[in-house]
Each structure stands twice: as structure tokens, then as C-alpha cells.
Amino acid sequence: MSSPIQTFLLLGASGDLAGRLLLPALGDLLEAEPGRRDLVLVGAGAEDWDDATWQDRVRSSFTAAKVSPATLDAVLATTRYQQTDVTDAAALSALIASCAAPPALYFALPPAVTVRACTALLDVDLPEGTVLVLEKPFGTDQASAADLNGLLTRLVPEAQVHRVDHFLGRSTVLNLLGLRFANRLFEPVWNNLHVERVDIVFDEQLALENRARYYDSAGALMDMIQSHLLQVLALVAMEPPAAVNETDLRDAEAQVLRACRVRGGDPAAAGRRARYTAGHVDERDIPDYAAEPGVDASRGTETLAELVVEVDNSRWAGVPFRLRSGKALGVKRKEVLITFKPATHVPVGLRGDALPDRLRLVMGPDRITLGLTVNGPDDPMELDHVELDVDLGAGRLPPYGEVLAGVLDGDPLLSVRGDTAEQCWRIVDPVLAAWRAGDVPLDTYPAGSDGPADWA
Template sequence: MAKTVNLVILGASGDLTHRLLLPGLGTLLKAQPKRRVRLIGAATDGLTDEQWRQRVSDALSDSGCGPKAARRLVSGTRYVGMDCTDPAQLQALLADLSEPVVLYFALPPAVSMRACEALATFPLPDGLSLAIEKPFGTDLASARRFNELLTRLVPEDRVFRVDHFLGKSTVLNLLGLRFTNRFFEPVWNRENVERIEIIADEKLALEGRSGYYDHAGALKDMIQSHLLLVMALLCMEAPNRIEARELRDLQAHVLRATRLWDDDPVAASRRARYVAGTLDDREIPDYVNEPGVDAARGTETLAEVTVEIRNARWHGVPIRLRSGKALGDGFRGIIGVFKPAWQPLGFHNLGDPNVVVIGMADEVLQLKLNTNGAMDKLDLEET
């Protein structure tokens, strides 16, 4: 029988755990009901074991996890009220667990750093793995310090830097779409593509997340992490093998070649924040009037950046990255607009450029093509 894995979530009372981690664990157990996981939640909030078990149970039921696997997980889970940055409390928590142990940091970046600094003060159990949620630090210097600290704690192959956005099936499907379809890969380049848009708009407003979001804003929260990595996956060269190291290296090549459009930060970007209004019958206040928001920070809720990948495949193709909150349509997806095709004389109108739309919120793939009109065969219509 496989060993039971001890999964410890630091920051277990927060939004990330509620919205993503617990439902994700339920999805895993739905697919692999025999997998053995002992779940421990840890945070400063004073939850009782019973309150914590109810949260876990609700998340598992919403995920479709089977009743037997759900009962096993819920009956064995517990909650520890603690300061996740205190060395003595962390050491006591780990000493009480058998191997293997996974520490999942569902914490703000600065708190994750302090928790790791605390871990460096005492011997860690063999086989310990660390799972770190983005963002990794608050800037380049802090990210480098964070990585250096992590390598002192555990080997690199036991550090998992997690971007939950990339775990969406529609994002992972980019690999299959790009590299297994004859019609797609040969034309996915600067010779044929006019522009690309990668958009992650949402209808939700702040929804009580001012503690994190008002310090980050749309640019740091979405573009410099999620959308740049989607771009790298979408625009990288073909791998010889679907393997972690090779995929990571190919994405890194794209990011190293990425520059702001025309090297002009002002012209290539824009930022804004939402104002009061009604969205889907909900009254939305001005962002600056949301609880916990400091208007002096000037935090943006919409960020847009146009970049260029300066390599042989993509040089000269503008790629627009955009994300915003409290926007009407809430579109999340990729739009690839192709250059106009040559067409013979005799048609009554010029055909629209071909467009491919890849939904990231739903598993939708649209291909917009020109066909002959229903009434007049010399009129071109988009289909």
C-alpha cells in the first residue's frame, strides 16, 4: 500500500485554500480515490477542528469527490492554530508528522519568505517537499533571495513553484493544439499571424481581497505571472519530449526574448481602475471606496501591456496582454488574428482576416473563416 502523504497547508483559512486548494484536492481524490492523504490546516485564525472539517467537507462535496474518499480525508484532518513564521511552532508541527510531508504555502509572498527563514533554523524531516504559490517574492531581488533560501532547505526537485492558472485544462491543451495539428503549427509564426491577444478579464470586483490585491494590482497579480507564462507556452518552439525541464527551458527562451513594444513603456501599456456602477444586478462601489483600499497607493484594477518576442518566429508581431476586474463580458481567452489571405479578383468584398479564439474559462475553440454568402456566392461572409 502506498504511503500516506501528510499535506500541511500554511495559511489554510485564506481565500486560496477555500477557492482552489481544497476543491483541487477533491478533484484529485475523485480521479484517484485510493490515494492516501492526511490533511493538516495551519493558520493564525482560531478555527476549531470541527469548523475546519466542515470547510473541507463542503469543498469536497462541491468537487464531486467520492463519499468514501471524502469521509477518510475529513475524519483524519485537523486544524492547528499557529504563527506560521514562528520556528518553534513550525518545528513542533513537523515533529508530530511521519514522512512524507508536503508543506503548501498558501501565504502572501513576504509571509512565505519569513516562514522559510524560520524553517532554516532547525533540521527538517527527510523527504520534505515545499509547494510555493505565486508570486515568488515582490520583485526580482526578493525572488532571487527566495530561490536561494529554498535551495538551502530542500533539493530543487522537491520545490514546486505553483501557478494555478497554468493548471487549467484549457491552458494545458495548448500543447496538444499547437504540436499535434497539421493545420495549426505550420502557420503559427510571424509570416502568417498579424497579432495575438491574451486576455483574462473577470466580472468579479475586489470581493474582500484588499489585503493582498491593493498591494499587488492587476499587473503583478495577473500579467507578470499568469499571462506571461501562457504567452510562453503559446509561443515557444516545439519540444522534442513533453518533459518538465525541456518545457521550462523553452518557455524561458521566449521570456528572455520578450520586450515592450517599440521599447516604449508609456505607449505600450495602460492602466485603470473600476468606478461605481452596476454589473449583473450587483452594485459595485468605486475601487477606492472598497473596504481596506488605500487610495494613495494608486493600485490599478486593469492592466494592459503590448510586447514583442524578438526571435525568428515572432519578431514584429504585437502580443497584447490584458487583465481587469469588474468588466462586463469577463472574457478569458486567446485571440490569434491572421494576416489577410490573397484572394482572386471577382469577389464583391474583401474577406475578414481568419481568427482563432481559444477560451481559457471554458473548453471552446473557435475558428473564424470566410465562406461564400448564402444569397450571393460572390459575397464573402465570416463563419
């Protein structure tokens, strides 16, 4: 772990991502940890803003995070904004030279602009200790991800590159690890001898929400499964790490992803896709996706994707891992569901169905539900099904705040490592190719439903 960062240089500071997510998360972090209030926030963007305009943006974002006046005043006392062409080497050089300490450069920019900015940085003398922070997507396929990784490591060492996956905050990661490895009950049965299937699901009720510019060129498979859900799979399926640190944990994740591939080796058969039509979600009228402003219906972008993969190793061989994510669905789900194999023998005389045990790991807020078969309350010979629930610690910060804490501490524990970013693309590239070739039909489902009627 390197020295803590003292300067946070936000490229794209005038954009939506900075104002809606990053600045409020920074406010949350500084409020929870007052010792960080000497951090210098520097904003840079294309807009010709004066200091008053920039301070208004910071004030508005921090107010949304409900930070104290002391935290807000500490940041406003040192923050500044500089109009900058982030793709120009000379402009970037002057901007970075104006920082009193090696900065964390946060690229709150469109992916293509981020690549151009990083290319420009090749001609900049970066101070030792500079950290680069990138938002997904990390490339558009395996080859472009490898090219991006090559570019980044020409600028700084891999340990100083943070590829942000805000889907999993530190608390959720540690909750998953604690459940798996701190309980003797689970580890002996966490394998293909006892597990029937694993479902990793992120169904949301939100529709497009004015994100056509990005989402219509990505779709559910690239937006969620290729990045977030494969990272969750790695945590669920990995071997026990020796320690929870950036090296051991990320090595274990990489090992799983290298063994992961589409089930049966057939990318057309392993995945399904669909797009929502007009409907209702929680009494909200949702228009047909294809009619949304900014959507090019001819692209055939999916808003619901499902992919079944397998992990080809001795622990998981034969177990299907179903990854599913979609928009404008009737029920919100963000969970990992472990379905165990049925009991090998139920004694004669016990009546009813001995359903498979099911362990549900709900994310955000984190909760565990264990479904078991027990004797019924009236007739003890009649089997019944019950669920045991426990809420897990949410942590002091939202996921984005936890990610920023790792960046400022120089701890890439929650960062996506370069080789795993490439592996995630390797897994989904054949599926994307099959979809683009028209080998898999684009089904439809009404907004507010559970998906296409004929999906089992």
C-alpha cells in the first residue's frame, strides 16, 4: 500500500458522473473520516467555469450528501477549478504541475475520451506516486482491454491503476468473504458435490432513465454481466485466499475467471436476450425502449440478458452459474442464490416435499436468508419450509465512498486488476459475436413483468 493521496484531480468535473455520484461520495468519505479534510480537490473540465461556479457545484453535491458545514468549509477553502482540454498533453502537464502533491487522476469521462487522455499522458512527466482511476467499461472487447492495459502500465505501475467497480463496496466484499470462510458450516459443502446451481441476479425496476447515449451502445450484457456480475461470481467461486489483501484476493479472483467459460462451449445456446416494451412499473408509465429518445432501434440492444457459464475446475465442474441482469422489471433483485442438491434420502413416513436448501445472499442492503426444510408446526410428520434471516453490517460508507477511500489510501483491493478485466471480456466476447450475428433471437417483455413469458 502506497502513501495516502493528498490531491484529488477530477477530470470531467463539470459532467453528470462527477456531480451526481463522485462529489457526494467524496463528501460522505470526508464526513465519516474528518482526518482526510486536508485533501485538496481540483476540478478540471471543458466548461469555462469560474471559482464561484465550481464552488456552487461542490456545495450542491455535498449538500445532497448531507455533510456538515465543517466538512464543506474545509473543502471549499482549498478547492479550485481549471478549464482544461484533457486530451492535450501540454494542458495536462500544466494542470498536474500545478498540484502540490502527486494526484489521483479520476477520469470521469466517456471511455473514448479517457483513452485519448491517457494517450496524451504519455508525453507528460507524471510525478512519482500518481494514481490513475478509471470507470468501466475497460475496453470494448478482450483485444481493446489488453491495449488499454498496455497503455496504462506505460504510465504507472499496475498497483497504481484503479479500475472502479462501484457495484461491490468493501462491506459487501467482506460480508461475502466472512460468510464463506469464517463458517465451518459452509466451506465443506461449497462445491459440486453439494451445490446444484448458482444464480447471480441483478434485476432493477429502473428503465433507461436518459442514459441512451451510453446504454444503447452497450446493453445489459456489457453493462452488467461482463463487469459487475462476473466479479461477484469470482468472489463466490474462488478458492480461499491466504489473506484479504490486494495480492491474495485478486489472485484468487483471477484464477476463477481464467477457468470460467460459457456453458457447453456454445455461445449461442448459453445466453438469452430481450428488450422491454411499453408497460408499467410501480404505477409509472414506461415507454417502449425502442421509442426512447436517443435509442437506435436497429441496433437491437437488449435490456435483459442471461448467460450461463461454468467454472472448469475440480470444485465447480458441472455446476451452472446463471448470470442475469435487466431493466424495467417488476421486482427488484440484487442477490446470489445458492441452491443445494436435494437430500439423498428422506425417511419413509415423513410427508411433503423436502425442498432443496437455498442460501440467498442479498446485496445492498446486505442480508443472508437460509431456506431449510423442517417439521411442520401442527403435524410433526409433515415437512415444512422455513427461512432464517440475518441482516449484515452496511459499513459507514456507500460503495462509491468505499472505493474512493481505497483510491486515496493507495489500496487497490476493490479495484479490478488488468488481467481480470481481460478475462471478463474473453468470457463474453463469443456471446456478443453470436448476438451480433443474429444467432440468438431478441425476445420482448412488457415493462413491469418478470421477463419474457416463455423464459423458464
